[in-house]
Amino acid sequence: MKGALGxxxxxxxxxLAFSAPLGTRTVLENGxxxxxxxxxxxxxxxxxxxxxxxxxxxxxxxxxxxxxxxxLLSQGTADRSAQEVxxxxxxxxxxxxxxxxxxxxxxxxxxxxxxxxAGLTLLSELIQRPSFPEEELNRKISxxxxxxxxxxxxxxxxxxxxxxxxxxxxxPYGRRTIGTPDELRNLTREDVVSFHRxxxxxxxxxxxxxxxxxxxxxxxxxAKVFGGWVGGPSRVPNLPLPEGPKVLNVVxxxxxxSQAQVLFGHPGLERxxxxxxxxxxxxxxxxxxxxxxxxxDTIRDNLGLAYSVFSRFSTGLxxxxxxxxLQTRNETANQALEEFFKEVRRIxxxxxxxxxxxxxxxxxxxxxxxxxSSNRDISSMLTQVELHSLGLDYPDQxxxxxxxxxxxxxxxxxxxxxHPGQAVLVILSDEEKAALQY
Amino acid sequence: MFFxxxxxxxxxxxxxxxxxxxxxxxxxxxxxxxVEEHVLPNGLKIxxxxxxxxxxxxxxxxxxxxARNELPGFxxxxxxxxxxxxxxxxxxxxxxxxxxxxxxxxxxxxxxSHDYTAYFERMASDRVGVAFELEADRMRHLLLAPKxxxxxxxxxxxxxxxxxxDNPVRLLWENLRAAAFKAHPYGWPIIGWASDIEQxxxxxxxxxxxxxxxxxxxxxxVVGSFDPPSLLEQIRKEFDSIPRGFxxxxxxxxxxxxxxxxRILVKKEAQLPYVGVAYHxxxxxxxxxxxxxxLAEVLGGGRSGRLRQELVEKRQLALSAGAGxxxxxxxxxxxxxxxxPTQGVxxxxxxxxxxxxxxxxxxxxxGEEELKRVKxxxxxxxxxxxxxxxxxxxxxxxxxxxxxxxxxxEFLPNIRKITSEDIQRxxxxxxxxxxxxxxxxxxxxxxxxxxxxxxxxxxxxxxEAR
Numbered sequence: 001m002k003g004a005l006g007x008x009x010x011x012x013x014x015x016l017a018f019s020a021p022l023g024t025r026t027v028l029e030n031g032x033x034x035x036x037x038x039x040x041x042x043x044x045x046x047x048x049x050x051x052x053x054x055x056x057x058x059x060x061x062x063x064x065x066x067x068x069x070x071x072l073l074s075q076g077t078a079d080r081s082a083q084e085v086x087x088x089x090x091x092x093x094x095x096x097x098x099x100x101x102x103x104x105x106x107x108x109x110x111x112x113x114x115x116x117x118a119g120l121t122l123l124s125e126l127i128q129r130p131s132f133p134e135e136e137l138n139r140k141i142s143x144x145x146x147x148x149x150x151x152x153x154x155x156x157x158x159x160x161x162x163x164x165x166x167x168x169x170x171x172p173y174g175r176r177t178i179g180t181p182d183e184l185r186n187l188t189r190e191d192v193v194s195f196h197r198x199x200x201x202x203x204x205x206x207x208x209x210x211x212x213x214x215x216x217x218x219x220x221x222x223a224k225v226f227g228g229w230v231g232g233p234s235r236v237p238n239l240p241l242p243e244g245p246k247v248l249n250v251v252x253x254x255x256x257x258s259q260a261q262v263l264f265g266h267p268g269l270e271r272x273x274x275x276x277x278x279x280x281x282x283x284x285x286x287x288x289x290x291x292x293x294x295x296x297d298t299i300r301d302n303l304g305l306a307y308s309v310f311s312r313f314s315t316g317l318x319x320x321x322x323x324x325x326l327q328t329r330n331e332t333a334n335q336a337l338e339e340f341f342k343e344v345r346r347i348x349x350x351x352x353x354x355x356x357x358x359x360x361x362x363x364x365x366x367x368x369x370x371x372x373s374s375n376r377d378i379s380s381m382l383t384q385v386e387l388h389s390l391g392l393d394y395p396d397q398x399x400x401x402x403x404x405x406x407x408x409x410x411x412x413x414x415x416x417x418x419h420p421g422q423a424v425l426v427i428l429s430d431e432e433k434a435a436l437q438y
Numbered sequence: 439m440f441f442x443x444x445x446x447x448x449x450x451x452x453x454x455x456x457x458x459x460x461x462x463x464x465x466x467x468x469x470x471x472x473v474e475e476h477v478l479p480n481g482l483k484i485x486x487x488x489x490x491x492x493x494x495x496x497x498x499x500x501x502x503x504x505a506r507n508e509l510p511g512f513x514x515x516x517x518x519x520x521x522x523x524x525x526x527x528x529x530x531x532x533x534x535x536x537x538x539x540x541x542x543x544x545x546x547x548x549x550x551s552h553d554y555t556a557y558f559e560r561m562a563s564d565r566v567g568v569a570f571e572l573e574a575d576r577m578r579h580l581l582l583a584p585k586x587x588x589x590x591x592x593x594x595x596x597x598x599x600x601x602x603x604d605n606p607v608r609l610l611w612e613n614l615r616a617a618a619f620k621a622h623p624y625g626w627p628i629i630g631w632a633s634d635i636e637q638x639x640x641x642x643x644x645x646x647x648x649x650x651x652x653x654x655x656x657x658x659x660v661v662g663s664f665d666p667p668s669l670l671e672q673i674r675k676e677f678d679s680i681p682r683g684f685x686x687x688x689x690x691x692x693x694x695x696x697x698x699x700x701r702i703l704v705k706k707e708a709q710l711p712y713v714g715v716a717y718h719x720x721x722x723x724x725x726x727x728x729x730x731x732x733l734a735e736v737l738g739g740g741r742s743g744r745l746r747q748e749l750v751e752k753r754q755l756a757l758s759a760g761a762g763x764x765x766x767x768x769x770x771x772x773x774x775x776x777x778x779p780t781q782g783v784x785x786x787x788x789x790x791x792x793x794x795x796x797x798x799x800x801x802x803x804x805g806e807e808e809l810k811r812v813k814x815x816x817x818x819x820x821x822x823x824x825x826x827x828x829x830x831x832x833x834x835x836x837x838x839x840x841x842x843x844x845x846x847x848e849f850l851p852n853i854r855k856i857t858s859e860d861i862q863r864x865x866x867x868x869x870x871x872x873x874x875x876x877x878x879x880x881x882x883x884x885x886x887x888x889x890x891x892x893x894x895x896x897x898x899x900x901x902e903a904r
Contacts, residue, residue, distance in 0.1 A: 041491045042824055074741075082751065086741035091811045093818025110822055139754060146710070146757055146780040153709040153884060155604050255884065256707055259599040291524070291536035301533070304592030307600050327600050359541050366543020369562055373492040374825045 021392040022372075023208075023382055024215055028222060030230045031203030035382040036215045039375050045116050045211035046375040047123075048383055049107040052234040053199035056102050056172040056318060062191055064179015067100040068140055069192050069199075074098065075136040078129045082136055085126070092119055098126075100177055103236060103317045106383075110376070113212040116221060124225035127200060132192050141187065144178050156327075158253060159261040159428040163323070166251050166424040167265060171242040173316065203232025208382040210375045239318040242267050245422055250438050253428040260333040260429035261325075264340070266419050268313045268320035271388045277401045278409040279313055279417055284360040285410070286347050286418075287311025287324055292359065294343050299326060305336045313417075317387065322418065330433035337427075337438065347414045351407045365399045471847050473834065474666055480682040481654025484673060485834050485843055487661045489827060495566045495662030496827040498558040499573050500835040502657075503650035505628040506552045506689060506768060511637075513623075514630015515646050517550040518594055518638055522647070523557065524548075525586045527579040532586060535572055542568045552624050553768040554839040558831070563663045567672050573658075574676035577651055578683075587640040595636065598629050606708040606879050607778075614877035617702045618716045618772060622693040652683025657838045661831040693718065693770065700875040708881035710757075711785040715792060716772040716875045719763065719868050722845060726867070727765035728852040729860040730773060735812045736804055736861065737761035737775070737795065742811070745775070748795050755783045755791050768840045773868065785878040800865045803858035816853055 023037035055066045074089070074097070075082040089096045094111035096119065107127070111119040151157045161176065168174030179187075209218040244267040269275060280288075287295035287310050295309045311324035328336040372378055372395070385394050427436060474486040504516050526532035539546045544561035546569075559569035602608045612627050619625025629635075658677070660669060696718055719730055737745050738761030745759040759777040775796070777788040804812075823829045837845040 039491065041489070042821065044822060044825060046825070083742070083747065086747070086751075087811065090740040090742040090815050093815045094822065110825075112818055112821060115818075139751075142754070143750075143757060143780065149781055150710050150757065150778070153606055153707065153881075258603040259596065289540065292540050297533070300593055301589070304589035305596070307593055307597035328596060329599060359537065363540045363543055366541075366562060366565070367545060368543075369492055369494045370543075370545060370560055373494045373560075373827055376825055 022378070022385060022395060023210070023392060025386070025392060026215075026219065028202075028219070028226070030226065031205075031232055032222070032226060032229075033204070033206045033386060034219060034222065035206065035208040035386055036218050037208075037210045037378050037382060038214060039211050039378065042375070043113045043212050044375060045109075045111055045113055045119075045209065045213050046379050047107075047109040047120075047210075048208045048379040049109075049123075049127075050206040050383055050387070051105045051107065051127075051200055052103075052204065052236050053195070054101050054104040054236070055175045055177050056239060057199060057236055058172070058175065058195075059191075061183055062187060062195075063175050064144065064177075064184040065187055065191055065195050066105065066199075067177050067179065068137070068144070068184075068187060069195050070098040070100040070105045071140055072132050072136060072192060073126045073130045075140070076131045076133045077125050078131055079125070082133070085122075088122055092122065094119055096123060096126075102173055102175075102177070103387075116213065117224075120221055120225045124229070128226075128229055130196065132189055132196070134189050137187075137189055137192060141184055144184055145181055148178060148181055148184075155255060155257050155259075155261050155428050158255075159263050159426050162251050162253060162428070163263040163265065163424055163426045166249055166426065167245070167267070167321070168242050172239055173242055173319065173321075199234060201231035201234040202226060202229050204235040205232070206383055206386050208379040208386075210379040210382070236317065241270075241319040244419070245424055248421055249424050251424065251426045252431065252436060252438075253426070254431040255428055257428065257430055258329065259327045260330050260427060260434055261327050262333065262337060262340075262428075263323065263325045263426040264423060265321060265323035266423040268315070268322035269417050270320055271315040271317075275409075275413045275417065276315075278405045278413040280364065281357065281360045281402065281405045282347065282352075282410045282414050282417075283311055283313055284364060285352050285356050286343065286414075288313075289360065289363065292363070294347070295324070295326075295340065298343060299328075299336055299339050303335075303339065305332050305339070309340075315388075330430045333427060333429055333434045334437050337425075341420055344418055344420045348411075348418055348420075351411045354407065357405070357407055357410065361402050361405065364402050368395065368398060471834075473843060475843075476670060478653060478674065478678060480678070480680055481652075482677050482680075483657040483838065484670070485657065485659045485838060486664075486666050486669065487659075487830060487834065488664065488666065489661055489830065490663045493563045493663050494560065494827070495563050495660060495664055496558060496560045496831045497566055497569045497573070498556055498659045498831045498835050499577075500554050500556045500657040500659065500839045501650060502553075502655050502839050503555055503686070504551050504553045505626060505630075506623045507650065507686070508623060508626070508630075510626075511634060512630075512642060512646075513626040513634045514594070514628070515638065515643065516555055516650075517629055518591070518635070519643055519647050519651075520548050520550045520555050520557075521590050521594055522580060522582055522587065522643060523576055525583065525590060526581040527575050528581060529575055529579060530572070532581065532583070535576070538568055538572060544569065550628055552628060554836070556835055556839075558828070560828070566660070566662075566664070566669070567676075570673055570676040574680060577653065577656070577677075578680055580647055580651075582640055582644050582647065584640045587638075587643065591635065591638050594629070595632070598632060598635060602627070602629065603632075606704075606706040606881070607712050609706055610704045610712055610714055610877050610879045613702055613704045614714050614716055614875060615772070617700050617877070618696075618718070618875040619693055622691045622769060623689075624693075624769065624771060649684065650686055653677060653680050654682050655686055657835060659831045659835045659838070661827050661834075689769070691769075696873050696875075699871050702875070702877045703880050704877060705880045705882055707884045708879055709884065710781065711779055711788075711881055712879035713777050713779070713785040713789045713792070714877045715775040715789065716877075717774075717868050717870075717873050718770065719773040719864075720770045721767045722765040722841065726864050728849075729856050729864040730763050730868070731765055732809075732812060732816070732853060732856045733799070733861050733864060734761045734763040734773065735816055736799070736808065739812060740815055744795050744799075745777070745792065749777055749788065749791050753791060754780065755788055756780055759788075759792070766836050766840055766845065785880075789876065789878075796865060796869050800862060800869065803862040806858070809856075809858055809861075813853060813856075817850060820850065 309326040476484040749756040749759040762774040779788040
């Protein structure tokens with residue numbers, strides 16, 4: 001299970017004219033929303049299930065509970081030990097796993113068509129009847145504590161955590177998915193059991209089924225294993241939007257590293273903001289367009305200062321984030337930052353060229369079919385469309401939305417949605433060598 | 439642009455990719471590899487595989503050149519040339535390549551390993567001609583401007599810092615490889631030693647490029663939705679006129695047998711120790727290779743793999759533990775074991791625990807149920823990998839580069855024949871103390887005296903490897 005569905009990465013979300021809708025949408029008796037797309041070319045079925053049990057709904061002072069609960073689902077059920085569950089999953093030969101994210105927990109299952117029933121039966125057993133053995137709970141907690149300890153050795157992770165903490169503070173989006181050591185240590189089996197009871201409910205949950213199966217057969221198969229599962233609604237209540245910094249908040253971390261890690265950002269626009277598509281185009285030109293972006297062209301191609309430079313807007317269900325980052329040797333950190341801010345200022349002050357605009361639009365519209373080239377892609381797109389109410393005709397709408405963006409729009413949204421003076425700037429570096437001017 | 443070997447996950451995914459046509463294992467369904475093979479008069483090999491699900495195509499061009507073909511003092515040159523392939527040609531100048539691909543809705547990148555360098559474009563079917571035109575052009579007409587070369591050399595130095603220098607586990611593996619191989623270039627890092635990269639000069643890069651970039655040393659793989667005759671016509675139009683070029687010399691280097699355990703330490707700022715173990719083993723040319731693939735899966739595959747069950751779940755000594763092997767390599771490679779000890783556990787204890795699991799297989803072999811499960815997993819995984827066009831092209835290209843794409847279709851039938859005795863036999867034959875190199879990461883304290891405390895919490899993400 002991979003991929004951050006919670007954070008719809010804008011630069012990954014492009015379009016072209018399709019005549020058929022993405023798939024169908026129905027609501028099962030227990031309130032589970034079924035999205036379906038039939039794809040017969042391989043004998044496979046991919047299923048993606050979204051449950052409203054992410055970190056955003058953890059009770060206060062229980063950070064790490066959502067992740068712990070999700071991980072413990074496959075560590076024993078009423079009928080099977082942890083090892084028996086592991087063997088059952090491997091016997092299926094497919095992929096089955098759970099991933100806690102900010103807004104939700106996603107469950108993924110990919111199996112051969114003939115194994116679908118067995119796969120669904122196992123999945124429903126893990127979701128509906130986990131036993132949460134005390135011993136497994138303690139083991140997971142101590143493993144997670146060790147993992148947190150270990151991650152301190154990864155400069156990129158340390159910088160990312162500092163960024164998130166400084167940006168979101170006590171907002172639920174500021175929580176670390178795997179938790180904080182103090183709060184993790186205090187989690188009990190009772191916490192897990194009640195979180196599971198309250199949050200793992202079908203009403204309002206989303207399931208996307210893609211592959212070698214008809215809509216009707218998918219419906220019947222789901223009804224069979226999830227029929228007795230009732231309750232909800234479990235959708236996450238609206239959270240307040242995070243408050244952004246009022247000034248440029250610089251966080252410096254001094255470490256014996258060969259390369260400085262730089263992260264810059266602030267809260268970003270929401271998915272339903274009418275400026276969304278203009279921002280998509282603007283950010284492609286600034287730092288989302290890979291080798292074609294201004295940041296990469298300047299900082300990497302023209303100056304040789306970095307291997308990776310990027311900027312992106314991501315949109316969670318409760319507020320978005322703008323984030324840009326680069327790595328450069330300590331001695332050139334100041335120079336790279338200066339160039340970075342120069343590009344941010346430029347796109348806010350000077351209209352992009354006609355050529356830049358048309359190149360961005362051509363990429364964003366022309367690359368859309370690549371986003372739908374596998375069953376896995378289609379299941380992701382279906383859930384994104386449902387989460388953000390984009391409509392199943394989204395592939396048809398998309399090119400028009402992109403084409404409508406003008407040079408003036410790009411300038412306007414750059415001014416409105418980029419805030420170089422009200423942001424978090426994290427610089428992890430060997431400060432003696434970097435001699436930071438920030 | 440990235441180099442492959444140190445990205446272990448990538449390797450492992452690719453390793454389990456290889457696949458069969460025809461009779462499925464147990465009940466696994468029939469998914470044939472209908473590959474069309476052509477060779478142009480200039481020697482360019484073409485592999486076409488139609489897959490009609492979406493109106494898109496993945497085109498990959500593979501060159502039989504990698505870190506394996508370098509010389510001491512010039513390590514990393516294959517990867518450096520890969521970077522320069524994006525810096526313009528006589529005809530198209532700099533900054534045109536990406537613009538042309540992306541303006542046509544395409545995505546592109548490249549990767550280098552010890553054995554090969556590959557370039558790919560993914561785009562709508564009606565635009566793929568753009569990819570062929572650009573690839574044919576840069577096969578012979580690279581600009582290699584001195585100024586761009588020096589800038590790109592700096593970029594590669596940053597890439598090395600990013601992926602190796604500040605990453606203790608990667609640094610350990612780099613050192614472990616170097617200790618395991620004395621005579622064969624598999625011992626040096628794909629990205630190259632830092633001091634070699636610093637001294638790269640454009641003339642050496644030009645010679646390297648001219649020696650290895652030619653149709654007779656390349657394979658073009660196209661997977662996706664297209665009409666083969668007309669696609670072939672498009673390919674001919676772009677590639678036919680390129681002269682055959684030299685045939686690169688065969689690599690002579692051969693690793694002598696190891697005669698005694700080698701042990702190394704790497705001291706680096708880190709929070710926890712780490713242990714890696716590497717045994718010399720054969721590649722696909724040996725009949726033992728398939729048994730080694732199954733052994734790797736028994737030890738490190740899935741959730742029920744023995745190393746995970748024993749070290750992580752049961753004994754709680756490690757945060758993770760695994761095994762790695764791929765029979766797809768041009769020359770004999772390594773079979774690896776690894777463990778990330780948890781807090782309070784030493785590398786020595788984790789190392790012993792790895793051996794205990796292996797020794798048990800040497801004594802008892804593998805149970806019937808377990809073997810069935812492992813084979814079933816290998817078989818199901820391959821069908822699932824087919825969901826991705828990219829991986830179909832990758833599997834074909836890798837196999838063809840080191841031998842023949844047909845290895846892909848022979849894989850499962852050969853896996854199916856493996857018995858518990860075969861696994862026991864190869865474990866006994868290769869997993870010997872005399873044949874192993876062991877590396878420990880020895881953590882040094884991370885904090886400097888000037889350290890500030892970073893603010894706490896939250897989820898984490900990483901930049902894209904581009």
